[in-house]
Amino acid sequence: MSRRGGGCLTAVAVVLSLLVVALGAGLLYLVLTNQTPDVPGVSEQTPELGPKVFEEYTWEELSQVADLISDAPSEDEARSIAESYNVAVGSTRPLTLTDGRQASLTVVGIRADRLAEGEGFAGLTLMASPISVQPMNSAQTNEGGWEGSELRSWLATEGMALLPDELASSIAPVKKLTNNTGVTSDPAAVTETADALWLFSGSEVCGPITWFTDEYGTEPNAYTGYVNFVPYDELLSSEGSQYEYFSAAGVSAQSDPNGTLRLTYGGSETSWWYRSSYPYSFTGEDASFFFQVMASGFPSTTGLASEPSGVTVGLCL
Secondary structure (H helix, E strand, C coil): CCCCHHHHHHHHHHHHHHHHHHHHHHHHHHCCCCCCCCCCCCCCCCCCCCCCCCCCHHHHHHHHHHHHHCCCCHHHHHHHHHHHHHCCCCCCEEEEECCCCEEEEEEEECCEEECCCCCEECCCCEEEEEEEEEEECCCCCCCCCCCCCCCHHHHHHHHHHHHCCCHCCCCCEEEEEEEEECCCHHHHEEEEEEEECCCHHHHHHHCCCCCHHHHCCCCCCHHHHHCCCCHHHHHCCCCCCCCHHHHHHCCECCCCCCHHHHHHHEEEEEEEEEEEECCCCCCCCCCCEEEECCCCHHHHHEEEEEEEEEEEEEEEE
């Protein structure tokens, strides 16, 4: 005796079998045509990022490498990732600006700068050799320091426009410490800004600063008008730690033994700005200087804020 409903169950089984066959055929087609199934919540797969010569990465790929370095769970693993992608402190590549000029871009630090938004560090810190020649301010003053400078505003607009769009859109703003008062010896004058493009400070390039005490000594005396200059060096030294690139090259407050700081713009050697204000006023009316690197590469001189000098830029990915 046959059981009622058996024919219906058989029909259902046949239909399910046909659906399985159809699904398998569809998946086989997608595989053979190198397509990805449209699964809700799963993004389209992207080609795997493989190691290249540093200068052969697109800006998007270099940004992806920087993200991997930033997301690493430890410093050692971050450096291992950088090494696996042929990225190291000192790696350099050409940088063609939108005005047609040629600059260079050099890795100066790995996980060295804190991100302005959220927690953690940017994967890579880079230095762009002078992208322009500009004054710090149109007026002859350092009041307001880096934060209040016209050059900072210029970098956020016209300076950014000189970079390739793909690079500019990949930049991660970071936190920078600077004396944002101008003439002062007060440690509280060193405050934090968030910057996408920025100038290097004296201490980020040279390490601990001794510019005042090298010239005037550590003890107040008649020669110095009994001024204690130690706090001024301490103020300058608190504007960030020296980047590994400069440390490895032997750069100090008084020495650049390998010519690391000798940079060119338009084929000619040029002085270039630090974001560090000259913090002492001898007359009370001469609060008008920022520190800079000499065209010869010597680590320290001063320039009037209103006089043009090279714009050597820091940026992070």
